[in-house]
Every structure is written in C-alpha cells, then in structure tokens.
Amino acid sequence: MQAQFSSQKIVVRGGGDLATGVIQKFFRAGFPVVILETSAPSAIRRSVALCEAVYDGVARVEDMNCRRVSNIDDLENCWQQGTIPLLIDPAGETISQIRPSAVIDAILAKRNLGTHRGMAPVTIALGPGFCAGEDVDVVIETMRGHDLGRLIFKGSAAANTGIPGEIGGKSGQRVIHAPASGTVVHKKQIGDVVESGEALFTVGGAEARAPFTGLLRGLIREGANVPQGMKAADIDPRTDIDWRTISDKARCLGGAALEGYFMLVAKEINKMQKLELIRGDITKLNADAIVNAANSSLMGGGGVDGAIHRQAGPQLLEECMKIAAERRPGSPCPAGDAVITGAYRLPCKYVIHTVGPVWHGGGQTEAETLASCYRNSLLLAAKTGLTSIAFPNISTGVYGYPKDKAAAVAIETVRKTLAETPDIQRVLFVCFDEENYSLYEKLIEK
Numbered sequence: 001m002q003a004q005f006s007s008q009k010i011v012v013r014g015g016g017d018l019a020t021g022v023i024q025k026f027f028r029a030g031f032p033v034v035i036l037e038t039s040a041p042s043a044i045r046r047s048v049a050l051c052e053a054v055y056d057g058v059a060r061v062e063d064m065n066c067r068r069v070s071n072i073d074d075l076e077n078c079w080q081q082g083t084i085p086l087l088i089d090p091a092g093e094t095i096s097q098i099r100p101s102a103v104i105d106a107i108l109a110k111r112n113l114g115t116h117r118g119m120a121p122v123t124i125a126l127g128p129g130f131c132a133g134e135d136v137d138v139v140i141e142t143m144r145g146h147d148l149g150r151l152i153f154k155g156s157a158a159a160n161t162g163i164p165g166e167i168g169g170k171s172g173q174r175v176i177h178a179p180a181s182g183t184v185v186h187k188k189q190i191g192d193v194v195e196s197g198e199a200l201f202t203v204g205g206a207e208a209r210a211p212f213t214g215l216l217r218g219l220i221r222e223g224a225n226v227p228q229g230m231k232a233a234d235i236d237p238r239t240d241i242d243w244r245t246i247s248d249k250a251r252c253l254g255g256a257a258l259e260g261y262f263m264l265v266a267k268e269i270n271k272m273q274k275l276e277l278i279r280g281d282i283t284k285l286n287a288d289a290i291v292n293a294a295n296s297s298l299m300g301g302g303g304v305d306g307a308i309h310r311q312a313g314p315q316l317l318e319e320c321m322k323i324a325a326e327r328r329p330g331s332p333c334p335a336g337d338a339v340i341t342g343a344y345r346l347p348c349k350y351v352i353h354t355v356g357p358v359w360h361g362g363g364q365t366e367a368e369t370l371a372s373c374y375r376n377s378l379l380l381a382a383k384t385g386l387t388s389i390a391f392p393n394i395s396t397g398v399y400g401y402p403k404d405k406a407a408a409v410a411i412e413t414v415r416k417t418l419a420e421t422p423d424i425q426r427v428l429f430v431c432f433d434e435e436n437y438s439l440y441e442k443l444i445e446k
Contacts, residue, residue: 008101015051019106021250025258032079035086044218149256168237176233180206282430283311286347288386294353336372356395374413388426
C-alpha cells in the first residue's frame with residue numbers, strides 16, 4: 001500500500017462486477033478499500049465480482065484478494081496483508097466508525113439506497129437515482145455510449161432504459177431472465193461457449209435457453225431463489241474474450257471514479273491552501289476586508305467591535321448609523337446577517353460587520369447562525385469584488401460560544417463557501433489568544 005494514500009480509506013457500497021472495476025482502480029492506486037455488501041448479493045458476472053466473498057468467505061479477481069470479515073476491527077489486518085475486506089452492511093451503519101475519505105455508491109440499484117454527502121468528505125455514485133450536488137458530490141454516467149464514464153457535478157445520469165447497451169450487434173437479447181419463480185439449477189457454467197437454443201439453467205423445472213451463440217459470461221449462483229423475470233444470465237456474442245477479467249465498462253467506470261476522487265480532493269486542497277492562520281490584531285491587517293464581530297445595533301461595542309471602531313475613527317460609526325436608519329429599526333443587523341462599510345483609518349479597504357449568536361447551550365440554532373455569519377460575510381466580499389478577507393473568532397468572547405465548537409463551524413463553513421466564491425483567494429483567521437490559535441491550527445492541519 002502506498003504510504004501517501006494509506007490513511008485515506010475508501011468505502012465502496014456494493015461488490016458486483018462494475019463495483020469491482022471501481023475497487024480495482026483504488027486498490028491499485030494504494031488506497032485501503034472496504035466493501036459493504038448485502039447478506040445475499042445476486043451478481044451475474046460472478047467470476048469478476050468480489051461480492052462472492054459473502055458466500056465463499058474469500059474471492060479473487062485478477063490481482064485482488066477479498067475476504068469477508070465480521071467487524072471493523074478486522075479491517076486494518078486485511079489492509080496490512082494487501083487484502084480487501086468485505087463487511088455485510090447494506091445500510092452503511094459502519095461508515096461513521098470507519099470514517100472514510102470517500103464513499104462510493106456502486107450498488108447500481110437505479111435508485112439511492114441511503115448514500116448522502118454527510119457520509120464522507122467525498123461522495124461518488126454510479127448511475128441513475130442520484131443528483132450530483134444534492135445527494136452526492138459527483139455522479140458517474142453508466143450508460144454505454146459516448147458519455148460512458150462522464151463525471152457529472154450537477155444533475156443526474158441518464159435514466160435507466162431497461163435495455164442493455166449493444167455489444168456485437170446484440171442488446172436486449174444478451175440478458176436472460178428467470179422463466180419462472182423458484183430455485184436456480186445450472187445446465188451450463190460461466191465461461192462456456194453456448195449454442196443458440198441450448199439450455200443454460202432451469203428455475204422450478206422451466207428451462208432458460210440461449211437466444212444466440214455466444215460466451216456465457218454471467219450466471220446467477222446455483223441454488224438462488226429468484227422471482228420470475230429476474231435477470232439471471234448474460235451472454236456475450238464475442239466468444240474470444242477473457243471472462244475471468246474485469247470488463248471494459250467496469251474499468252472505465254473505475255477510472256472515472258478515481259478521477260472524480262482526485263478532482264474533488266484537489267479542489268479541497270486548493271480551498272484549504274487559501275486559509276491562513278494569524279495570531280495578532282485584526283485592525284492591523286491590510287486585507288481587502290476585515291470582519292467585525294458587531295452587535296445588532298451596529299453602534300459599536302466592546303472587544304473586537306470596539307477596537308475596530310476606535311481604529312477606523314468616527315466616520316465608521318457615521319456610516320453604520322446611516323445603514324441602521326435604512327434597515328430594520330431596533331435590529332439593523334440580525335444575528336447571522338452581514339453588512340459592508342468603508343474602512344476609513346484602518347489599513348484594509350472595507351469592514352464587513354456580522355452579528356454572531358449568543359451561546360445558550362447549543363439548542364437554539366447557534367451553530368446555524370454562526371455558520372451564516374461566515375457564509376454571508378464571504379458571499380458579501382465576493383459580491384463586492386474582493387479577493388481577501390480576515391475573520392476574528394466570532395462569538396467566542398462575551399457571547400460565550402465554546403471556542404472549539406466555534407472554530408469547527410468557522411473552518412467547515414468557510415471551506416464549503418469557498419466552493420461558491422472562487423474569486424476569494426485568501427481567508428485569514430485572526431486569533432487574539434493562544435487557545436483559539438491552537439484550536440484553529442489543529443483543525444486546519446487536519
């Protein structure tokens with residue numbers, strides 16, 4: 001395992017043949033990968049599906065070995081041995097304990113079975129049923145054709161047509177469905193070249209026959225109980241392909257997933273590189289704008305608010321009074337809102353005034369309000385055409401917001417909002433005390 005990626009765990013939901021193509025790309029790149037599967041997967045192309053480890057305990061596809069494990073304590077041992085662990089966890093309940101860098105939904109269920117952006121810093125989904133930017137960060141097109149493997153950062157993949165892509169002039173004929181409900185009994189095996197009309201398997205005594213001559217590339221596990229009409233086998237008209245190797249489509253989707261991951265990580269790195277940490281006096285900075293932790297009256301006060309007004313001079317208060325007169329009486333700037341003024345005697349160009357929440361224990365939307373302070377300040381700076389902004393530690397003084405919680409909200413909100421404000425090139429967190437500085441330093445390094 002390559003050391004630079006050894007801490008970036010990748011969760012892949014699903015272990016079918018297309019998911020296995022995704023898993024291989026990340027495995028070969030040196031990432032520790034874990035598969036989350038159901039207790040009874042119904043893969044057709046079983047020879048290239050790592051989910052077979054659910055039944056057999058182990059599975060091997062090309063250069064990958066997979067082993068079914070019973071709990072997350074076994075993951076590290078598998079990774080150290082170069083083995084891919086598989087957990088039976090269809091709901092993804094272990095994801096919060098694994099704490100992965102990415103969750104990739106490769107279930108291919110044509111609908112979202114619970115994957116969401118809160119599961120990991122990067123979330124990727126294959127095929128229809130997901131909306132990029134809402135459910136996940138990126139969706140990958142799975143329909144064969146010109147767009148196969150395309151990364152979608154906004155919107156959804158093409159809707160499922162129910163018609164397989166064409167291979168060798170064959171499309172819908174390639175897939176054989178169960179002729180009845182019941183237990184599957186094999187007549188042929190994966191890898192056999194079958195003639196048109198030959199029996200492939202039976203279900204409840206009813207035979208499923210080959211519609212044309214080709215290679216039996218997929219066949220559901222013998223003994224499986226299937227409903228009538230369920231996909232149960234797959235014939236490829238090309239008889240000279242190696243059925244033991246991952247398909248071209250699976251490799252394409254795997255490469256797209258790896259590309260999507262690196263693109264999203266690069267964007268995150270770029271955003272984090274814009275963050276700077278300073279211990280000192282915010283009134284001395286010459287950023288385009290400094291943020292004032294103001295009160296709702298905009299009339300000045302203590303702490304950072306008072307220091308900024310003193311350094312800027314009386315003209316700042318005069319402008320604030322004009323803004324207050326034009327806005328809501330009694331509360332010109334509600335908590336979470338932001339307004340912008342000139343800087344006057346300050347070395348910066350503008351002052352953005354925002355009102356942080358008073359801490360009441362965390363149950364009165366304090367986190368949401370604090371996040372709005374940072375978000376609205378950044379959006380206002382971008383709207384004004386600014387490229388640099390400096391924040392104090394909003395609400396951590398007399399308003400009593402716990403410093404560790406406030407720092408986490410600040411960095412997470414700024415990181416997310418920078419995706420919407422690409423022209424902001426520099427964000428400074430200015431800490432007056434050592435405790436805040438240490439908290440921000442740890443969070444930014446993380």
